[in-house]
Amino acid sequence: MRAARTAYPLTWRIMDVLEAFAAFVWPTSFRRAIPYLLLAPALLLVGLLVLGLIQIGDLSLRTLDTSTFLLSENYTLANYRKALTEPLFVVVATRSLTGSLIVTVVTLIFAFPYAYLMVRTRSAGLRKFLLIALFLPFFIGQVVRAYGWLIILGNQGMVNEALGLIGVAPLRLLYNYPAVLFGLVQYMLPFAVLMLAPALTAIPEELETAAASLGANWVHSFIHVVLPLARPGLVGAGLVVVTLSLTDFAMPAILGGGSQDFIANAIYDQFFRTSDQGLGATLALMLVALGSLLVGIVFTLFGAGTLAMGRARQ
Amino acid sequence: MQDVTGSASPIAVSVRDVGMVYDGFHAVKSASFDLPAGKFLTILGPSGSGKTTLLRLIAGFQAPTSGEIVINGKAVSAVPAHQRSIGMVFQKLALFPHMTAAENVAFPLKMRRQDARTIPERVERYLDLVKLGGYGGRRIHELSGGQQQRVAIARALVFEPDLLLLDEPLAALDRKLREEMQLEFRRIQRELGVTTINVTHDQREALVVSDEIIVMDAGEIQQKAQPTRTYRNPQNAFVANFIGVTNFISGAVRSVAGSNAVLAHSAVEIPGIVGDERNPPRAGGQASGAIRAEQIRIAANARSLSGLDIVLEGSIRDAIFEGERIVYEVCVPALAGEALRVFDHDPVDHVQFEPGAAVSIGWNSRDVLVFNN
Incomplete structure (x- = not known):
């Protein structure tokens, strides 16, 4: 009797009971439904998003009656006409688009050597330091960080005080375009490095050694070997940075001080300042369209496979 | 260039008292040997014997902590790898996956700024040499393991280097293919007459392909001799034990x-x-x-x-x-x-x-x- 009990422990019996119960509740014939069941939460979320988009689409076709502050009953394209012709919106859109492109290029230029050093260094200590330095700002929200820059770059900020010591008159470092771009680059850098690091890890170091043995100095080795092989990482990082910068709100709002609005700030103003929900919805949809267009162009140029989403080639 | 060991051909590679220390560990302890031009030398030893370190020192990927390496009469310690005229076939081949076979073979010619008009002809000649004529347009991942080996050999030889280094490139192949490639290395080496240093832990390979075998253990050269001599007259118990049963x-x-x-x-x-x-x-x-x-x-x-x-x-x-x-x-x-x-x-x-x-x-x-x- 004792022997039998040790041969078949209690935990196994409990598992048997649980398995029998599971088989009763979810017979094996249902098993094929499991993948769809696991997909359900994601589908639900995407569905809600689509519902919201339809709602916004509906709003964007109604104009605001300024006498009653109610939206019109009939559909019209007046909001779209206004968004495309009003000089202010054209300026804001151009500013956001050029800004996000500049931020992307600068971020990638800064992130690449950082990621490369982090991946290739033989010193575990240096790698740890670089990783911690990368993740620390992640724990500080975007708004708090922007206020931090206000303190550092303000008229009485640390930078201007330091300049004052060497006799330089206070500089206006805030509330201009470069300040917004600076804040955005600083915010995007960790994202770019984290997207680049796996792509660089996937490049065997031996390829660079081989390039050297074949007569390539480090510049040639970088241009002909490292850069082409890092392309999936560069494209992925670039996409993340460009979409996040294009739709950013806090940096233009805080470091731009109202004078350097991006599209998201304009949408906010329409919804919460002028209460023109129709125009706000129109701008929101046009931002979605602009972002999708950018992603679409990148995918056509480089292929979706560059994001390493396809099956690995043998 | 002084101690020419009886043979008529000049010394291509001279390794003089070369030592390599990593964090207090002596990977190579004062190795010395001369290799006449056109010879096929195999450095044979168990893993951790220092054979790969010695090869990387000759290639110039690392600088020795002591001693001097002389290639064709020139001390090369201060010459970086990309300025030495050395072709190398790597253990994992290290072919560039984003290039075709022909682009891989053309790479060293482009890096050496050869006349662009002569490159395609030269690439085709070397692909023919390794029996891959017509395969130039293939991507690396479209080639079999043996074909990839051949591309790696062509790439290492196309710029007519002074010295060819083989870092166990055959270790990952199955036995049949490995034996085929051993004979292939031998044929190509004889055809071009290029001085070659091969590193392996496979005693059969060492006996089959080499003019000379250096047996290494614990960072020291145990014996340098022709294959038959290495086998029949091992100089010490380690060599006797390592080669043969x-x-x-x-x-x-x-x-x-x-x-x-x-x-x-x-x-x-x-x-x-x-x-x-x-x-x-x-x-x-x-x-x-x-x-x-x-x-x-x-x-x-x-x-x-x-x-x-x-x-x-x-x-x-x-x-x-x-x-x-x-x-x-x-x-x-x-x-x-x-x-x-x-x-x-x-x-x-x-x-x-x-x-x-x-x-x-x-x-x-x-x-x-x-x-x-």
């Missing part, structure tokens, strides 16, 4: 006379030849007699072994059938029950001894090499 019978040295030595194990006297003349055994000391498994004969009774110097009785402990030969482990009571490995290459009479069978074994004294313990 060797039995070691240890015992007290009874007497030494010239190049002859006699060992005593239990009640048996085993005469042999002094293995290392620079470190000969002394009477009264301890030594080991090394004898190859294929130099021991095995028979059902002692009468069939009458021509041999030493004949002992034993019993089969294990019999392993390996196809072209049978490997026996024979327990010898006269040697205090020590087991000797014996190859039987002679299955013509269809005799295979079963474990437990009583047998006789015998060998000639000239096949026993005596090394100091």
